[in-house]
Amino acid sequence: MTFTERTRDPRAYRHWPGHVEADYIYTSGIAGEHFFRELRDHGRILGTRCAECGRRWVPPKLFCEECFVEVRDWVDLPREGRVAATCVVRVDAHGAPLRTPEVWGLIRFRGFEGGFVHRLLIAPDRAKAGLAVKAVLKPEGSRTGAITDIEGFAPGAA
Amino acid sequence: MTARIPRWPGVELGPKDLESGVVTTVRYRPEAKFAWSAGEAMSRFLAELQEGRLIARNCTGCDRILFPPRMFCEECYRPTDAWVYVRDTGTIETYSVSYLDTDARRITEPILVGVVSLDGASPRMGMMHYFGEMSKDDIRIGMRVKAKWRAPKDRVGSVLDIEYFRPLREGEG
Amino acid sequence: MKVGIVGVGVTPFRPTTPEFSWKELMYDGAQRAYADAGIDPRTDVGSFITCAEDYYEGFGIFDEFTPDQLGAALRPMHTVGGDGIQGLANAVMQILSGLADVVVVESHSKASDILTFEGIVAHGLDPIWNKPLGGHPNYVAGLEMDAFLRGSGNTAKDCALIASANRQAALLNPIAAYGARVTPEQAAASPALWAPLRHLDVSILADGCVVLVVAGEKAARRMASAPVWVDGIGWASDSPSLETREWVIPAYARIAATMAYRLAKVRAPAGAFDLAEVDDKFSYKELQHLEALGLARKGQAGTMARRGDLDAGGKLPTNVSGGSLGCGNVLDASGLHRIAEAVLQLRGEAGRRQVDGAKRAVVQSWRGLPAATGAVAVLGVGR
């Protein structure tokens, strides 16, 4: 029913399909470029340090979120982080059931603002906040300079 | 101030830098698929196209025949009143002779495209479409044209059920 | 100067609306608001605002497709890439600036046109740090729920209570799309698709349109016997980065509330309101937002739910509309929907849902995943 008319046959209502289609290439940017080159070439994970307030940040940004000034100093991230929150996902990106659940974590690092939201390479029943984890990197040579160069985070032994 | 700024920010990249991995990048293709409800006005409009007809709505408030059809009049702000067929002949309001195809690629045989106001609708009301059976030297604003419909079996309920608008022949319309 | 709401229009929320194009849906919401306010949009309105996002609509520039159906052709109009309460904030500022006397604010959801909603939400994640990891974007909500429950002391059972209560409340709301007799046990046993977040903790998308007519004090008094005044309004964003935003008590809600309370001169929010409409796109969000707004003490929102404080007859009736869980998630129209509910309540026109003697309400919105933006409005009648 639309205001003053009614289409009698509901099958007459049409739908018009469309796709907001485009391909994207995103640059890592100024801060991201340094981070991903170090990760790819040297397996290092870096954060930034704001000269104004002293806060250390990861992931790195060109600016301090707090002071809104340019950040130029790079610092190494501690090897070990701690899981602050977990999520066990049982469906894929489209909502279809997954055979093996995925475990996601929010990982914090002592002395740093921020952290990573990434996969935890553990069984779902071990997904618990408080777990100490380390980054598991792809082998040198197969790294491309992207966040996927980190395969995920796993308990200390990895 | 602007005269005294030593360096304006921005790091320029060359055409190949994104492609060739000179800088690190992420490639992505979003999933953004839709099926827009055509609703009352456009469902009927499309059904009529499939039958080889162009339909409008009239508004007795402002005494206009609105094409493309709509269920409300944007001038009077009230529901429109009735379905009205308009003719498939009309006048070229404006056009372009395009040496770019729909993907902005260069072409040598130009596409003629423009806006046709339709006979039977209120002044200037019409649609965008292609023009055919005329050359870039013939086409002009004010030219009288008629729709070239696809064969009934090939029509699906789309503005593409009209192939293009062609010059109106003597004795037509 | 004060600003008042003098007209509301809400279409019934439905899972799908094949009979309406997005234009026709907007027209339907708008004509209801104009009838409620008793105005002609072609002559009586100074400015129009719509709140919309390109990717929810499927357009490169959705702003193009907004004016005709609102009566805004050849009139001042603009789009806010934000929630409806942010749109209302623009209306308030235009009026206080003297740029317009009467402003129309619209927002809608034609979510049934979207075939790949998850894909669109995922497209809102950071391109460098999050997108390449893939996954169903509700992992963000699952993580946040875990962080919130852990950090605040509320429980998953409290969330199930909300998932049940709001769906049941919606049975009394004629516009609701998803009212249902869901019990807390049923909610708590629904599939843990993003554990700890479960299927019934998540609101379902609906189609609907909400339109407000807003006016400056003089015009409002002329137009409505009892305008609902916007006593305070605030909006704020936390860091968009998942990694650096606040995960337990969201900064966007806290800061927006501080701003709205300052303007409304609310010192002690806990006892200041007769009802609250807060965002519940996920069940835990209602609890989280109640605490961020200072309506519940930290860790106590769940206790309030268990004690019945949030029920229609309780201390602070919350989401008696049925919320997003019961009425449906209408995207950026969600905030306006709840404003419209509060307006009906404050006018005493909420029917079976009426909260007795409601004089002052607080309404809060959140933009949904993956945003960290929200708004708060304090509404009142009298004076």
Place this chain on the structure above:
Amino acid sequence: MRKVAVVGAGMTLFRRRLQETGKELSFEAARMALDSAKMEIGDVDAVIQGTAPDAFDGVHMKGEYLLDGSGGRRKPFMRVYTGGGTGVFSTIAGYWHVASGLADVALVVNEEKMSSCQPHPQSVFAHIWDPILDRPLRPNLIWIFAMEMNRYMTVHGIPYEDIARVAVKNKRNAVGHPCAQLPDPNITLEDVMNSELMAWPVRRLDISPPSDGAAAVVIASEDVVRKRRLKDQAAWIKGVGWCIDSTMWTDRDLVFPEYVNRAAKMAYKQAKIVSPRREIDFAEPYDPFDYKELHHLEGLGLADKGKAGLMTREGITERDGDFPVCPSGGLLGVGNPIAATLGIKIGELYWQLTGQAGKRQIPNEVHTGVAQAWGDLMQYGCVVVMGT
């Protein structure tokens, strides 16, 4: 109503491809604007973001994504969006944030990163059309401008040379702009008229380029201007106006931008301007195509209908002419990162009015300027009048 001024501005280079992320570009422009206003982020009460299609940068809810780079974190942050009109519109929104009293200082940041979109930003323009009426014809963006330009030229009988002169003027003006993408001191009328025919009547040099870039301005109340002693670097916002025309573009006569005219009248009324051509000293109309500068001068009431081309031919609109138009170099010369054109519209008004435009400074003394942007499907106009 309290008075409101622009007290600082900043912008990045405009280039076809920049390495910075959208957030980083926003930060660079915003930081520069704050520095020029002698302010820190803590002085800012609200942030307004202008940015055009999400599909350029390729991020859904692009305003949310950009906001930390724009200084909006943990602040009231508002994204406004009027297609190509956003370049000037965000300043209008900034104006009402401050004029209303809800903010004393507002930071307006506009950004566009069109290079993310592959293989060419043109592909995004496929989605700006009505899905049922237009998209099946797979229109190319340049077509609509060609159709509008044809209608404008033919109805008024304007020779193409008068239009092409605008491109020459603006690309030459851009030579003085430190951020310019396509400055050309030696360009001639013949270069434009002989450039590749894209979609008649539009040739390659009639068109502004796609660009990456960001720009920002700081807007403050008169109290702030007084207390912080910013009077010497303040340009006051005297009037604002905006207007959208019907979506049904195939029902409108494209010969005259009525929506620009209505927006201008709204702004002039507030600014108490009765005779715009006499009371305004220079203009920054939106010039993504050369004919648009003329079209908009007519919409702004700064030229009679069909006569703006004569002003260009007679040199009136040159930087040292009687009525300078696009002294920045415009979109044609500096570049067209859609919303970020803030920097060459509002930004140029600010720099010119406060005598900070350096090599681009208009030789005659200027007291009042008008900036205008245009957007959507040839249907949006917004206008800001600023003065000393």
